[in-house]
Amino acid sequence: MGAVVPDTLERAPDAPHPAPRVARGLRLPWRTLLAAAGGLLLLLAFPGSGVWALAPLGPAALALAVRGQRARGGAWLGLVFGLAFFVPLLSWSGIYVGAFPWLALAGWEALHLALLGAAAAATSRLPLWPLWGAALWVADEALRGRFVLGGFPWGRLGLSQTEGPFLSLAAFGGVPLVSFAVALTGTLLAAALVALRGGRGPALRAAALAAAGAVAVPVLGWLAWLPLPGPSLTEGGPTATVAVIQGDVPQPGLDFNERRRAVLDNHVARTFELAEAVTAGAQPRPDAVIWPENSSDIDPYLNEDAARQIGRAAAAIGAPILVGAVVDGPGRFISNTGIVWDPEDGPGDTYVKRHPVPLAEYVPARDFFRFFSDKVDLVRRDFVHGTEVGVLAMGGARVGDVICFEVVYDGLVRDVVEAGAGMIVVQTNNATFGYTDESEQQLAASRLRAVEFGRTVVVAATSGISAIVAPDGSLAARSELFEPAVFVEDVAQRDSTTLAERLGAAPEWTLTALGAGAVLAVAVPALARRRTRRSAA
Structure with missing residues (x-):
């Protein structure tokens, strides 16, 4: 009873892991379909369809798809997610120049989601994995927005939020904080579903805690609107x-x-x-x-x-x-x-x-x-x-x-x-x-x-x-x-400063460091075990 939750919350990061119970009913073809569905759900949150509330379901679907997988399987699932999202999102880039430039750009962007899928899979058994998964979204977007040729930060999670509670967070940490809030809401939803499959008792309590967190993030967003400027164009300066x-x-x-x-x-x-x-x-x-x-x-x-x-x-x-x-x-x-x-x-x-x-x-x-x-x-x-x-x-x-x-x-x-x-x-x-x-x-x-x-x-x-x-x-x-x-x-003509302006890129780098730290927490012990096995052989 509750096998998944104790494994998630208590087991040491470098200990051997049984396959999470949620994985038993989700073989790779189903995981692939879930990843593709997640990419399409995220697409619907962006302008065009503009259903901003659907955005957390994208990270939720990817988190469920990669849960318990090895990095290689996570990379495949991330790539599927990325293609399902970026190919239609960037279709405008080929409207007059043909399919090749469009598909090349979409494929390049999707490769970054493959990295995200691999990292999310590798860290999916760590304690507090929803937090690390959300931070990895920010890290992945930071990479995609800078490399190669200056990067192309189109389609970041935060850019789906043109209204609603998450938008307010831009004033406190810019687009990276909005992306993090959307991703965290999604990964907490995924954690609630994972825990629900664990049975009764501790699993249900863990599910309730994760669901409460998924609700708390947008509630904090609504509260964050209170000190911010309203819709007036003329207030705040000459x-x-x-x-x-x-x-x-x-x-x-x-x-x-x-x-x-x-x-x-x-x-x-x-x-x-x-x-x-x-x-x-x-x-x-x-x-x-x-x-x-x-x-x-x-x-x-x-x-x-x-x-x-x-x-x-x-x-x-x-x-x-x-x-x-x-x-x-x-x-x-x-x-x-x-x-x-x-x-x-x-x-x-x-x-x-x-x-x-x-x-x-x-x-x-x-x-x-x-x-x-x-x-x-x-x-x-x-x-x-x-x-x-x-x-x-x-x-x-x-x-x-x-x-x-x-x-x-x-x-x-x-x-x-x-x-x-x-x-x-x-x-x-x-x-x-x-x-x-x-x-x-x-x-x-x-x-x-x-x-x-x-x-x-x-x-x-x-x-x-x-x-x-x-x-x-x-x-x-x-x-x-x-x-x-x-x-x-x-x-x-305003001269006020927001917290986002004062902090600059600090929220992005902090969240990126959290995600990278989680990957190292998995990778370093794994490399040490591999060296030990080679020495023993």
Whole structure:
């Protein structure tokens, strides 16, 4: 009676283990199906379906699938989970370039989940295994977000939480703490199910304890909302009136900027329309106007006509415009640049994108990657990596500029807030992903950042989704895909700091160390036993 729970809670980590009772009814094919189902359940929690409450069921399913398995079996189950999750989640990445780049990216991301599955299996018999399993999720995401080529932290557990109790935790430990809370809820649910199969007495008490923990985590999340800012855009500092222009593009796809002048003209035209509305008293005059990434793919430093059109728009609205431009140079490179264009003085402060996307904005080892796909040659010139943090002063606003996918990199967003940004701006161009869920998934990251740093986040997209996100992560305004849109809102320029900002990456590294420590607690005795057997032989 209760064989699983005493084995879990009392047995020494290096002692031999009987197969947990839950494993007897779950042979590998069933475990594989459970892992696949877990990946699909997690997918449903992400924008597109957006059922955020399903997110803990993903880690729960993986924990049950790998429970009692060896690392090799756990790796297989983690890979199945990862493919079931990442292949559909990242389908937008192949919408115009074919299946190979999409499946290669999804497969690469899934390999990290294979590592997670192996580690979770190896530690699944340790005391307090739900805690170590949740910490391993954070460790795995930390690895995936940094290596190789700077990593790609898309699809982290925390980025599924655009509302609900877990979202509040972003203000206390950033996306890693949200991921940990989601994973811990899931692994505690799994522990409750494991214990329930153990019978009566101690097993039922252990099940009740684990279930209580799974409830306590989101309850703590609800309580964590109490000291945080609400949905007001204007509280917390002096305000600046900010306008967002979504000019739209002639057509979606890789050729969205084939008519580059049309894209620029669209944003100029929407700005003139706003100026007419201001003159008529229908809209307040903005202090700053935000255009998206790629709003001028004609270099305004070299093309007098493009510069003239931008200057006319700035003069008409009577406010500086943050223009997203592709700028020639330095040298053989080009630069993805945000330019503050003043109505009187013309181009001023700039921000150059610090983390261009590998294989999309630059191609390392071009000959090697061309062997797999000639699509790399669509990137004719590589974008340079910027070096300066993007805090720009314009019209009384202190704009912390990040461009496109930079919003999912914790350190890049933290840098602009620490450098004094009173608001965060995400300039993006999603036209290359058509009518897919990519824009919704990217917007979700902006909503996490708003809570994490207690700042309003302004998203300006060429073709959508543009939005103004309040400091509590709610949407004050949003556009639809491939429709022109203009927003004007008063936005407080905040200088408060959240605990997440003060702690920086410490929560992530602490949780990563917990997970790594659990793996070492299993690996070191196992290696010692192997050496002993070899010596005896």
